[in-house]
Amino acid sequence: MSGSLFACPFREHVDLSTVGYYAIGGQARWHLMPGTVAEFSAALAQCRRHSIPVIIAGQGTNMLFSDEPFPGAVISLEAMKRIIQLSGSLFFCEAGAENSDVALRLRQAGRSGGEWLYRLPGTIGATVRMNGRCYGKEISVVTKSIVTVALDGAVRWRKGAEVFLGYKSTSLMQSLEVVVGALFEFAEEDEPEAIGRRMQEYSDDRETKHQFDFPSCGSAFKNNREAGRPSGQIFDDLGFRGRREGGAQVSDHHANFLFNTGGAKAIDVLRLAAAMRTAAREQAGGADLELELQCAGLFETELLDQCGIASTPEPSRPGYGWTGLLRFPDFGAAMFPRTLLHGPMLGYACCDGEFTFGITVRVEQLIPLEEARRAPGKPCIRWTTRDENGKAFPLRPDAPAGAFVDRLWESSVSELFIGGGEGAGYLEFEVTPEGHWIALRFDAPRQRAAGHETPSEALWRGNALAFADEQGFGMELSHKLLEEFVCGNALHLQCAASPGENRYGLFPWWCDEGKPDFHQPGRFCEVWLD
Template identity: 30%
Template sequence: MSRLYNDLLSANIGKVRENEPLLKHTTIKIGGPADLFVEPSSSESLAKALQIIKKHGVKWRAIGRGSNLLVSDKGIEGVVLKLGIGLDDFELHEDLLTVGGGCSIVRLATIISKKGLSGLEFASGIPGSIGGAVYMNAGAHGSDISKILVKAQILFDDGRLEWLSNEDLEFSYRTSVLQEKKPGICLNAVLKLEKGVKEDIVAVMQKNKDYRKVTQPWNFPCAGSIFRNPLPKYAGQLVEDAGLKGYQIGGAKISEMHGNFIVNAGDATAQDVLDLIAFVKETILEKYGVTMETEVEIIGRK
């Protein structure tokens, strides 16, 4: 690993750190160290970093802003590539928006709304990146990224760069082809927006933000929704009906505000969260015969 570290440093691709605690890079503030942690300074640097990593035969994975992510207490083997500054630019041509995978979706939605363009209102409270949104087809308030995405530029494991259409990405509820079938990193996305009345768009954005403030525990470190909704039922309602709001294991606690959120109530470990997830799954299956599936991505050493 030291040779890889030196090669990455020599390549001048951005920030490179050893044993970086991932609790610094997840919204739930949980996670052990990554063997190597790289923040590429550009998409070219990212491609170069991946080429070097592959040459050494080392495992890797990409992260964005760290939402929807639970990292093991034992950390992550290999290299973590973080998409952020340098991969967060965007360009607007009439109603077509080209945006980097590292761009904050909340920031983007706010900027675009003030230009009188509609389509990103649903994203006003999603604390992730565009790349992550494409990867998991992030959504809220009855919409999701698949409704506005035209195509996405993907960097694959073998170094190939390819534009995938909306259809190619095989979107469904909180999933895309990138999760298992064609693992890759979303470097850029092209979104199709619609012209609207600025004041109306901003008002919808504010309404969505206000709703999230009063219904979701963003004043505590959390990863976002823990479970996928077992439609037509809703995960949060099932947890509430089972009387599990406020239930706590170690430092991990089911939010009093929303049953589908687990918060870090203080020094929570990943194992605390996993134990709480397992308890909820067992309880809901026993009470209602419903199998709960996690929406949060669980990664790292076991």
């Protein structure tokens, strides 16, 4: 495999001790740093094509990398760190935004409720994934929705209620979906100075507890409320404070912190954790404590078992197993309709208040790919736009509802682009809330294909059907229309909107400056068809 295997920024043969907050870990074959959802989806697709194992990391603040070499790709989302104030109380944060940066942005906006995030190590995506909490505060309380990317490239919009399961638990912790962004509501207002004082109080408390004396992953174990006392208190009572194993040490100030005091190996940390968990179960009334830090890579299975961590055996290394990897499953048993893209439009430049929030889009695969190939005239893809406020598309064409309208882009439209990747041609579909529509084909950016110089409904008849009903408005498209753009079972999609008044939206989002240009097929999002 060549060095051009990945389109996003990446490094090769990377020491993972330079990636994780713990400053521990062996060497990884690749370290990928995508900056957009499309880059992340493309990276996953390449890993799937080439059977490359994957570890997902934010900043690695809650992750213990194995000492063993990792022959796969570690994908860090820290370059995806935009924070956008959509309205007074609504904020959209990409997964790689640091918790502290979110708190600082809220202070700037005069919004309270996020002070506890200040100096909480890690990124907001990881905090959402594990339903992070501290000082009696919990991220689920302010999270309205989450955007995830699945291993097949599907981008989905999840409501908080379907994700959060309780104390430091979410459905995402056991799923094959990765958090790439989240919508938060901070309803309380306060003076920035008052917010800043509370942030400083949390910071001072962390310093008083010596949380940053050495690299660690914060609390090593979750609290078990049935045990009747915090995990740190249990380990303190058992005499673990200050206990050492190689370069790893239980904090002298908080017995649930495991420090790397210098030169610690992953096996040192795991041996300490195993001893602590075993002692709690055997000497503290049967307290069953769950390890909070996430292990990733190849470890001794006996130690993993003692820590309560599931693993997959490595055939070439008896007694060792893999954990913390995302493995590409057999997607053959998918249910249909199957969501490919679903989420909210964000402003083209991702600036504060740039775009009206409330426009959501969904692209679905209606039938299995094999069935679509056998019956190419059947609808295969459905694209739907919903305007939750009913006011986002004010400019209407002077034509009957449902009509094919040339120059429809002069009205308020939702748009879908479909391509086959960089260098390939692509299709553009536009539709209004009344079902007016137009379809265009291009050989290159803004260069119309031969025979498609003049838009004509006849070119699409029987393969593209516009609709507008109480569920939204959009189009159904046949496989016959799309088959030449399906490459290796993958399709490249991009949703956009042009409501008028120089407002432009995207999903997935790009966050570009300058004049909006949707005609960038190399940036469309790659999704896998089943």
